[in-house]
Amino acid sequence: MSYKLIPLKKRDITEFKRLAQEAFQKGFEDEFGECKEVILPEKDIEESLNAEGAFSYKIVENNEIIAGVIVNINTETNHNHLDILFTKVGIQSKGIGMFIWNEIEKLYFDTKVWETVTPYFDKRNIHFYVNKCGFKIVEFYNPKHIAEWNKNENPTGGMPNEVGQYFLRFEKVMK
Secondary structure: OOOEEEEOOHHHHHHHHHHHHHHHHHHHHHHHOOOOOOOOOHHHHHHHHHOOOEEEEEEEEOOEEEEEEEEEOOOOOOEEEEEEEEEOOOOOOOOHHHHHHHHHHHHOOOOOEEEEEEEOOOHHHHHHHHHHOOOEEEEEEEOOEOOHHHOOOOOOOOOOHHHHOOEEEEEEEOO
């Protein structure tokens, strides 16, 4: 394993977005079948990349981007957020996600609490965050309990409304 976590450069953004969109699209389509809508719209990636406190990284092997991650760091509270983590389609289950997470925890060692959100249907993500990374499920967003960030004009990204209103929020309290 010769993975490297490297800060994302402007020249990498197009490839980063494409790979992220392919990964999220595949996760959705594996569960629900073909979808013409883009599940992770470019504007959502842009918002994460450009948010205050955002840090983005590419994971490279043999000079090729194979994964990526965007975290949002709050240096005042040390309550930080994992916005996006993906592995290139076709190379999952090789320890890349765990490599990413271990590197992120080392980089942001002052973190008191990590938080992330994932769609309820994404069993791979749930397994990864809970069983591999040590997160706990702390909240279930649904039509009767809508997250603030999910109340905008297009709350579900590209997901159909009946699916895109259901998310799990995870937290990992650091020692």
